[in-house]
Amino acid sequence: MGKIHGDVVFVTGASSGIGREIARAFMDEGYRVYGTTRKKALQEDEVQLEKSKNSSGFIKMIRLDVCDEESVEKAVSYVYQKEGRIDILVNNAGFGIAGSIEDTSTEEALEQFNTNFFGVHRMCRHVVPIMRKNGGGLIINISSVAAQFSIPFQAMYSASKYAVEALSEALRIETRPFGIKVSVVEPGDTKTGFTQSRQYVKGSDENSVYFDTFKKSVEKMIKDETSGPGPEVVAKAVLKIAKRKNPPIRVTVGTGYKVIVFLKRFLPVRFVQYMVSKMYS
Numbered sequence: 001m002g003k004i005h006g007d008v009v010f011v012t013g014a015s016s017g018i019g020r021e022i023a024r025a026f027m028d029e030g031y032r033v034y035g036t037t038r039k040k041a042l043q044e045d046e047v048q049l050e051k052s053k054n055s056s057g058f059i060k061m062i063r064l065d066v067c068d069e070e071s072v073e074k075a076v077s078y079v080y081q082k083e084g085r086i087d088i089l090v091n092n093a094g095f096g097i098a099g100s101i102e103d104t105s106t107e108e109a110l111e112q113f114n115t116n117f118f119g120v121h122r123m124c125r126h127v128v129p130i131m132r133k134n135g136g137g138l139i140i141n142i143s144s145v146a147a148q149f150s151i152p153f154q155a156m157y158s159a160s161k162y163a164v165e166a167l168s169e170a171l172r173i174e175t176r177p178f179g180i181k182v183s184v185v186e187p188g189d190t191k192t193g194f195t196q197s198r199q200y201v202k203g204s205d206e207n208s209v210y211f212d213t214f215k216k217s218v219e220k221m222i223k224d225e226t227s228g229p230g231p232e233v234v235a236k237a238v239l240k241i242a243k244r245k246n247p248p249i250r251v252t253v254g255t256g257y258k259v260i261v262f263l264k265r266f267l268p269v270r271f272v273q274y275m276v277s278k279m280y281s
Contacts, residue, residue: 004245005138005181006087009033010079012066012123013093014059017192018142021235022090027057029239034079036064036093066093066119076126085134088242089127091120091164092142096157096194098218099201100210108201109156116160120167128175136179138247140238141168145188145252148261149272152280153210153217165250172249183247185237186261188254189228195221217280229254 009026013019014035023035027050050059064075079086094116097108120141131137146154147161165184172182204214234253241247252261 003031003087003242005136005242006085006134007031008079008083008085009088009090009242010076010086010127011035011090011092012064012119013037014061015039017194018187018190018231018234019090019092021231022092022238023059025232025235025239026088026242027052027059028054030055030057031088032057032083033059034075034082035059035061036075037061038063038065064093066122067114069122072122072126076123076130080130086127086130086137087134088138088140089123089131090140090142090238091123093119094142094160095197095199096154097199097201098153098157098214098221099204100153100208100214101155103203103208103210104156104201105203112156113160113163116157117163117167120164124167124171128171128180131180132175132178137181138242139168139171139175139180139182140241140247141165141182141184142234142238143168143184143186143250145186145254145261147184147186148252149276151221152277153204153214154221169249181247182249183241184250185234185241186250186252187234188252189221189224190231190234190253191226191228192231195225220280 007030009031011019011023011026011033014023015037019035023033026033052058062075062078063071065071076086097104097112124139127139141164143164144161146158147165150158168182168184175182205211208214237251237253241251
C-alpha cells in the first residue's frame with residue numbers, strides 16, 4: 001500500500017532525541033528518510049546510512065545547519081537531486097535557553113529565534129516550492145506545550161514556539177491550494193538530551209535578583225523532563241499524522257498536558273497563569 005503523502009522524508013535535527021526517534025519510526029515503516037545533523041559532512045562518501053531490518057526503509061544522515069541559508073539550500077538540493085521530491089518535512093531542530101527576560105540579552109534571544117523559528121522558515125522556503133511542483137506534501141513542525149502557556153524563565157523558548165505555531169497556521173492556509181498539509185506537534189516534558197543541552201543566559205548567575213526563583217524553576221523543569229516519557233511517544237504521534245489524509249492542525253503529546261491544553265479553552269486566563277506559576281515556583 002502506498003504512502004498517503006509519499007515516502008521521501010526530510011527530518012531536521014535527527015542525530016538524537018525526538019528527531020532520531022522520528023527518523024527511525026519512518027524508516028521502520030518503509031520510508032526513505034534523510035535526517036540532518038550539524039556534525040556530519042554532506043559529501044556522498046561521508047553520508048551515514050542506516051537500513052531497517054524490517055522494511056526497505058533507510059536513514060541517510062546529511063549535514064545541515066538550519067541557521068545557515070547556504071547550508072539549508074545545499075541539503076535540500078542534495079535530497080532533491082537524489083529523489084526528485086521531498087514528500088514530508090519534519091522541522092524538529094531546536095534548542096532551549098533559560099533565564100529571566102530581564103537577564104536575557106538581545107543577542108541570546110536572537111540566537112534562540114534564529115534556530116527555533118527562522119530555521120523553520122528557511123526550511124519551508126526551500127522545501128515548499130518542491131512540494132508545490134510535485135503536487136503536494138506534508139509539513140510537520142515540532143513545537144511545544146510551551147506554545148500554549150508560557151513557562152517562566154523560558155520566555156524566549158516559549159515565544160519561539162508561539163511564533164512557529166503562528167507561522168504554521170498561516171502556512172497551512174497559504175499552501176492548501178497546492179495540496180500541501182501543515183500540522184504542529186506539541187510535546188510535553190520528554191526524557192531526551194534536550195535537558196542536558198539547555199543553555200543558560202549569562203545574566204542568570206548568583207548576581208541576578210531572580211536567582212533563587214530561577215534555580216527552583218529550573219530544578220522543577222529538570223525533574224519533570226527526566227521523569228517524562230521517552231521520545232518514542234512523540235515519534236508515534238508524528239507517524240500517525242503522516243498516515244492521515246487530512247491531518248489535524250495540532251496534536252498535543254502527553255496525557256497530563258492534553259488535559260491542561262483542553263481546560264485552557266474554558267478557564268479564565270488569570271487562573272491558567274496561577275496554575276503555571278504554582279507549577280514552576
